[in-house]
Amino acid sequence: MGILDNLKNVLGGRKSGRAKTGSGKDSETYTVMSGDTLWRIAENCYGDGSKYLRIFEANQDLLHSPEAVLPGQVLQIPPVDNQ
Secondary structure, X not given: OOHHHHHHHHHOOHHHHEEEOOOXXXXXXXXXXXXXXXXXXXXXXXXXXXXXXXXXXXXXXXXXXXXXXXXXXXXXXXXXXXX
């Protein structure tokens, strides 16, 4: 993600914190922005905020609590569960 993308994050939509880092769905990441919560990130990435625990579980090495996300953290976003 380049400087222009970061500027779009600040000025525009919240979904742009999301970026692909590779060709597979398992390589998706999201850069936490000010005011973000795991619920909001799950809403943006999955369309369902109640799936926030999927993101927390995939990032337990970085996050100590689902309530403790900090701007600038780069979270792994696991693939959407089709169940």
